[in-house]
Amino acid sequence: MTDLSTEPAPDLAAVLAHIDAHRDAHLQRLMDYLRHPSISAHDIGIREVAGLLVEMLERLGMEAEAVPTAGHPMVLGRRSDVAGAPTVLLYGHYDVQPPDPLEAWVSPPFEPTIRDGRIYARGAGDNKGQHFAQLLALEAHLAVHGRLPCNVIVLLEGEEEIGSPQIAQFVRDHADRLRADLVVTADGPLHPSGRAVLSLGVRGMVGFDLVVRTGRTDAHSGNHGGLMPNAIWTLVHLLATMKTPDGRITIEGLHDPIRPPSNAERAAAESLPVDIPGYLAEMGLVRLDAPEGRAFHDRLMFHPTLTINGLHGGYGGPGSKTVLPCAAVAKCDVRLVPDMTPDQVLDCVRAHVARHAPEVEVIGRGGMLPSRTPIDSPYTAVVADALRLARGEAPLVVPSFGGSLPDYVFTQILGVPAFVTPYANADEANHAPNENLSIELFHAGIRSGAALLSRLGGMRTEG
Template identity: 40%
Template sequence: MKAKTESYASQHRERHLEELKELLRIPSISTLSEHKKDVHRCAEWLSGALTHAGLENVEIMPTAGLPIVYGDWLHAPGKPTILVYGHYDVQPADPLDEWHSEPFEPVIRDGKIYARGATDDKAQLWIHVKAAETFLKAVGSLPLNIKFILEGEEEITSPSLAPFVEKHAEKLKADAIVISDSPMLERGKPALLYGLRGVAGVEIEMLAARNDLHSGLYGGGVPNAVHALAGLLDSFHDEDGRVAVEGFYDRVIQLTEQERGELARVSQDEGKIREDLGLSELFGEKGYTFTERTTARPTLEVTGISGGFAGEGIKPIVPARASAKIACRLVADQRPEEIFELIERHVAVHTPSGLKASVKRVLQGNPFLTPADHPVMVAAAAALEEAYGEKTALTRGGGSIPIVDVFERLLQAPVVMMGFGLPDENLHAPNEHFDLDNFDKGLQAVCVFWEKLDNQ
């Protein structure tokens, strides 16, 4: 089977790339209303591409916003079902004068294809479409069942995705979700992203008197909202950099020695980080590396503070109000709702007598973790290693990707972040591109991955 798929992919490579160029020519910019027709046109083009690949039940499904393209092939009874997600919308191309070629007229230079949307995410989703075509045309069937969901709103935070997935949960039901919209470590070094941090954000307001007071008349005799808030913010961490909110770490899944070893393989040079950032020292939770702190440990950061008079000169007052914004990055199995409650309790305990403090919940998202030893992850890692001839790195991301939480929460299936982009491919920037070596090896890796899932 492998010989057939590799032969077909090689024979049809030029056609596959010409079709990719057609896809990249469509300016499917979801952020600009004048390109709404182009986004719809792109959905129609992909609908035709899925049909040509041999997928069935292909349809353009409406949402409250821009459409989602669906297609499937479900003729492998007893075999796993995977749901492949991708997005066909792109960012605006500005600033246009910094492009070396037209952003929506793709060109190939030095083994790379240049165009807006090349790495984010059209070439990456195209790998999966062509993998399905390769099996269906060369072998006559797929080694498993497959469903595609391609959306047009990812670049505007996917507002219609969660309601769509919730409404069509039975239709989208799968044993695993596969997403190719992330980078490898570097050229020739594949990686699987198996964890992402969640987020919980709050705004705290500290209230003292009804209004600001003259410091000559009242200073030293009334509470100062800025002083009180500063003390409260200081109470959020201990001297070792740990979050001092009671219960904050109770649900945290501790890193295993194997995980720490994997993260050590991809750890950044802390000396170079200090130099690049102009810092004399890094900061963080004692006992963890910079990479562990920024990807696999929870945090609480003060992101903004205001109060009193901040204009030129000094205004002699006792401030009546002060406020701060806080963002927590969460790891499995922490939940934003519980963190909100813990912060609210901490604020109540540490608010000085005579003042009032309120906490407003403003931002939340769950962390994501697919255990690295999950069978689907083992198969994906082995497939990447076979295609690239290099051991697959298992990494975590420090940020959040809302769509991952949507799929994991609503479909209750493991998510495999199997990216084929490179960190320096200028996504969202001029001269965005995609390395065609990763198109070839990515196609091979996906085909091998599907076969390995078939054999589990």
């Protein structure tokens, strides 16, 4: 158990003034960084960019290294300036998505170009512009004060865009070198309203296929209809036992481990802006999914889902084909909330299928644990306050994103609170052509990173 007391923060104002005075130089250096492709899916430029980052971290006075893994290297740096101050692990990823389709880009993806107050390049928002802002925040503190206000570990991954296949093992193998009091990730977009966001969690995920074969070949629906079981009906009947029309998932035991949200988490979710008519219009919907009456953010944060991704079999071409299908597959995923696990869900699905349709095979496709940092962590208010200091407005505190990221490697394997503080514009077009980052938000990101270090520097940990 760590006790925390608050000490006066070092002179943040001077650091912010330094950052404001170096806007143009910072932007030029981001453009230089973005000129280096680092496409993990195609293994293009990865080692070169990892090398550049190690040099960059060494210039910040860090012990730095590109640590080999079974995949692309992890860039790891560390600087311990203040005994007794917290250690923050700043996580990001230096790999980018492939830029295709190239013809859809207004300017080439690896020739950063400024238009309308934004920098356009692959990786501008996801994630080079964001972790580079964190590094420039370190640099600004060093330039003004000659040291950092707290202890810092930088971890930059080279495989996030291909699903982070090595990170769990890496964190297990190097837990001693990654020992920190909190993890902060600058990634993702601000709220569409432009408000800053502080996110505390993600849902987990597990995928599975339901596969059935009822005969040797597809058959004539007249000559064999009534004799041969239909593989698609078999799956339809099974699927109907897994979720009711009013939206209840009915797989026995699936909900058992769910930890209900705390009152503070519920209150935070309720205080987030909601625009249901706007969402319906944007998505072309006439209603939200069942169950009726469940609050908008509760649906994304506090409940699991069971999604049929696709149901395949038989004939789907033009005209008719009076065929009786002998094989069918339903591809499904479940989004998980704490403390569900992929293995627990697959066990429940297998038991349910064995009871209702034993001829159906369940093939698990792996998954990811959920992650949730308690909103009453002593660092929640500190990280939120840093964003307020840097941007002049308190962030929206989001108990959990609906999607899935491997934050569990920090909250569950390292056992430390993990926060996501996005710096990019909501329309950053990451993974898409014309990815971009608002220059103003890049600048605000550097300020946010600097304020974070300063606020952490005002805290003391006692082991």
